[in-house]
Amino acid sequence: MTFPRSQDNRYFSLEGFRGILTRARSLGYRIVPFRTFEPPGERPVLLLRHDLDGPLKGAHAKAELEAEVGVNATYFVQTASDFYNLLSVPNRALLRRLVDLGHEVGLHYDAKRYLASGAAALASDLRLLEDLCGQRVLSASQHIPVEDDAIAIDRYVENDAYAPRFTQPPMQYISDSLMAWREATPHDLLDRRASFQLLTHPETWIGGYCDMAEALNGMMSEEIEMVRMRYRDTRAHYMDLLFGREERDRRFRERRMRPPRDIAGDDGRAS
Numbered sequence: 035m036t037f038p039r040s041q042d043n044r045y046f047s048l049e050g051f052r053g054i055l056t057r058a059r060s061l062g063y064r065i066v067p068f069r070t071f072e073p074p075g076e077r078p079v080l081l082l083r084h085d086l087d088g089p090l091k092g093a094h095a096k097a098e099l100e101a102e103v104g105v106n107a108t109y110f111v112q113t114a115s116d117f118y119n120l121l122s123v124p125n126r127a128l129l130r131r132l133v134d135l136g137h138e139v140g141l142h143y144d145a146k147r148y149l150a151s152g153a154a155a156l157a158s159d160l161r162l163l164e165d166l167c168g169q170r171v172l173s174a175s176q177h178i179p180v181e182d183d184a185i186a187i188d189r190y191v192e193n194d195a196y197a198p199r200f201t202q203p204p205m206q207y208i209s210d211s212l213m214a215w216r217e218a219t220p221h222d223l224l225d226r227r228a229s230f231q232l233l234t235h236p237e238t239w240i241g242g243y244c245d246m247a248e249a250l251n252g253m254m255s256e257e258i259e260m261v262r263m264r265y266r267d268t269r270a271h272y273m274d275l276l277f278g279r280e281e282r283d284r285r286f287r288e289r290r291m292r293p294p295r296d297i298a299g300d301d302g303r304a305s
Contacts, residue, residue, distance in 0.1 A: 067108040082107035092236030110142035140173035
């Protein structure tokens, strides 16, 4: 059975997501990220995963909700996304917030990048992500695995999200990919007390969208408005700079007369 559209209010909203988590907890599930996964025993397991493919506002909302419910998840992040700049000040702060809330940050990667550039590029991306989030990266998930060759990612991280121990019996794997459930929905599996890995894409759970086309249109409109706002703010700032240029130039010359200041390193020594 396929689910090409979901008008069911148990899905694709923050309250719908809260309902999945609270129901799983009431049924005795262990809800875990990859770094603390253990195979199902007496209690069923919900392995909770989010792939960040679009704007990160949804990731922030889901992370806060999960912390409120008292559970943690793994957030798989791209280092070279077309839809977000991981090095921007807000997104760097988001990564730190994920860690502060107890969530795991993992690498969401395009295999073509490493097949073309080699292991050095993979190692560089892992180091970058570890630097940004302040924790070791233990887990990775491949972006659109049906289209690209697999790489031996388990040589570089402990947990490959698509490894058999996470996707095959006694575990099952389901994804909200393209807002169209396949095989089963989360509540179907909760009905059966099945252990499963649940992959969501947070950006589709925060806008009240009924399908992927509507979600993409909504995200595009929001991104266009954000770009307009940045340019409006930048224009106003530049006009202010021009208006006060003479005074700013005077202060700049004064500052250049002072000795430069040292920056303390992490070890407290000047670098």
